[in-house]
Amino acid sequence: MNLNGKVALVTGGAIRVGKAISLELARAGADIVVNYNSSAGPAEETVAEIRALGRRAIAQQADVSQEGQVRALVDRAVGEFGRLDVLVNSASVWRRTPWAELDEAEWDRQIAVDLKGPFLCARAAAPHLAAHGDGAIVNIVDQSVFKPFPNFMPHSVAKAGLLNMTYALAMELAPAVRVNAIAPGPVLPTPAHTEQQIAATARRTLLKRWGTPEDVARAVRYLAEAAYVTGTVLPVDGGERLS
Numbered sequence: 001m002n003l004n005g006k007v008a009l010v011t012g013g014a015i016r017v018g019k020a021i022s023l024e025l026a027r028a029g030a031d032i033v034v035n036y037n038s039s040a041g042p043a044e045e046t047v048a049e050i051r052a053l054g055r056r057a058i059a060q061q062a063d064v065s066q067e068g069q070v071r072a073l074v075d076r077a078v079g080e081f082g083r084l085d086v087l088v089n090s091a092s093v094w095r096r097t098p099w100a101e102l103d104e105a106e107w108d109r110q111i112a113v114d115l116k117g118p119f120l121c122a123r124a125a126a127p128h129l130a131a132h133g134d135g136a137i138v139n140i141v142d143q144s145v146f147k148p149f150p151n152f153m154p155h156s157v158a159k160a161g162l163l164n165m166t167y168a169l170a171m172e173l174a175p176a177v178r179v180n181a182i183a184p185g186p187v188l189p190t191p192a193h194t195e196q197q198i199a200a201t202a203r204r205t206l207l208k209r210w211g212t213p214e215d216v217a218r219a220v221r222y223l224a225e226a227a228y229v230t231g232t233v234l235p236v237d238g239g240e241r242l243s
Contacts, residue, residue, distance in 0.1 A: 001134050001225050004029030007081040012091030014043035020213035020238050021220050028221050031056040033077040037063050064091050064117030071080040074124040084128035086224050089118035090140045098151045107154045114158030114195045130176035139166050145243050170231030170232040178230035180223040185237025187211040206239025
């Protein structure tokens with residue numbers, strides 16, 4: 001797919017890795033719908049940066065775990081730009097949940113955003129993605145699909161489910177829509193990371209360094225453009241999964 005003149009919807013597209021994805025797709029020539037849940041200010045800043053690149057962009061609030069809000073999000077995207085070609089499911093909940101502290105409400109919230117959300121977005125977007133015969137969905141998972149993260153069980157389970165959903169959607173939506181996933185490794189420390197933790201994480205990768213959000217964004221662009229790639233997961237982890 002040539003992204004020039006196409007339209008991409010990036011959930012969680014206002015901050016961190018999601019923002020890098022929004023900007024990279026805009027550099028490739030796409031117009032961008034920046035979805036956010038609570039990051040209204042950063043979303044508008046991202047929109048301004050995209051417009052400075054010469055592309056059209058809008059910000060649209062939606063909780064991706066809510067079907068009505070997801071349908072309104074997709075309707076706004078198509079209503080504003082007349083089409084939808086790429087869906088990137090990047091919105092995610094990342095919260096430490098030790099087993100002894102994990103309750104039903106926290107489980108439900110993380111599963112709803114990280115797993116149900118991409119399903120709702122894919123279902124709402126699919127008819128529009130298929131309309132031109134070359135749509136693309138890229139799901140953002142992470143290294144927990146290969147090995148669960150300790151103290152992050154709901155997140156790890158949801159991301160593993162999203163990887164399997166990637167394979168299932170690739171079969172269900174073929175041949176008009178390609179569906180792939182990216183599994184980032186260490187590309188952006190959280191504010192809670194110490195210098196010692198950052199250094200130890202770098203040592204676990206084969207390349208002995210952290211990547212960047214832009215590394216993930218370029219991989220998203222590749223999968224959006226790659227006309228003969230579907231039903232696969234692309235690790236962007238510096239070889240961490242092999243260490």
